[in-house]
Structures are given as structure tokens and as C-alpha cells.
Amino acid sequence: MGEQHLGYRNYFEFRFRPSIFMNTLFYCSFQWDGTTHWFDIYVEMRDKALCSQCVWNVRPDGPCLTNYDVCFPWNA
Template identity: 30%
Template sequence: MALFTRNLVLVLFLLTITLCDAGISIHRKRRHVRVKNFLQLNGTLFTLTLHCKSKDDDLGKKVIPFNGSWEFDFIPHFLGATLYFCGFAWPGQFKWFNVYNDDRDIDRASKFQWSIYPPGPCRVDWFNESIVEGTCYHWNGEAL
């Protein structure tokens, strides 16, 4: 039995080295996501209801007043398949968007802030809250 245990440890060690050499990190940095409500149309301010999920986590329904925010954090899956999406609702509207997607976001900073506007979400610099150039998106399912 000791021989089996020793061989298992050796195989796991070699697998870890192989994954690291291939550029696959087993330990990934914690990510932070903040969603801020900027829903305003013709001077009317809207409350935002959102519901965020991943394949494994349901973060529940949240209600955010105008200019309010909500945030969550997580550690991405080591195989690179992490996706968090949110449904966004306000009077007469329901939209959805991927607030974190490994394919798009893995090489970016660890903090993501989204400002929610009626035409779509914009990625905003976490620290100075300015819109990051070229990062306003259409809602999922809507043509560019």
C-alpha cells in the first residue's frame, strides 16, 4: 500500500508540473464583479432588478436603486470554464449579459465593474469609475 501511495503522489506531482509548464494555472486569482445601476430614460430613474448565476452558483435576486451597486467575488475554475451571467429587469424590459466570461476576461484585471444603461452594459474602471474605451456592449442576443 505504501508503494501505491508513493506512486500516486509522484503522478500528481508530475501532473502539476506538466500543467504549469503548459501555462495552465491551478491556482487562479479571486475575481471581483460590481454592477452599478445607471438606468435613466427621459429624466426617469429606474430601479434595477438583477439575478446572477453561474453553472454552479445562483447568487439570487437583487434590487438596486438608481446609482446603487451590488458586488460579488469568486475564484475562477482552474480549467478555464467560468461564466457568470445576469438577467436585468426594469419596467417593461428584461435583458441579460455575461458579466464574467473566461474567454473574454481571464487576461484582464481581477476587478470588473459594469455600469448598466438602457442600451447595454459598459465596463468601467474599478478605481476612477470612467468607462473603459471600447467596452460598452449590446445586451446578449441583440445584434450589433
């Protein structure tokens, strides 16, 4: 997928097929105001039961699944 540069309130969409081994993982890093955070945006063991189409709202305090109102802390 490569590096994507998004402006405020923009979005990025991608599609994939999860692994039959239940080990699919995608992560993203986010940077603004000189601060960088990263998060495992899709972890098959965590997310497969939560959503078939995961929509995230990225906030300064961490990413939230918008269709389930579930928020997570940043990995770092």
C-alpha cells in the first residue's frame, strides 16, 4: 500500500482477504503537530468478529471503531 499522506478529515480505504491462518495484521502510523503514533489497524484475532468493514476515526488520544464506538490506545 505504501505511504499515504492525508490532509485533515481525509480518508484512506483498502480491501483485503484475511488469512486462513488467522494472522492477518495491518498497522498504520499517524503524525501531526510533531508527534508520531502507530496502531495495529487490523488484527484478525481482534477484529474479525467486530467488523467485516472496519471504519476508524483517528483521534489524538487513539483510534476508534466508528461503527461500534470502541476506542483503543496507541501502540506507541
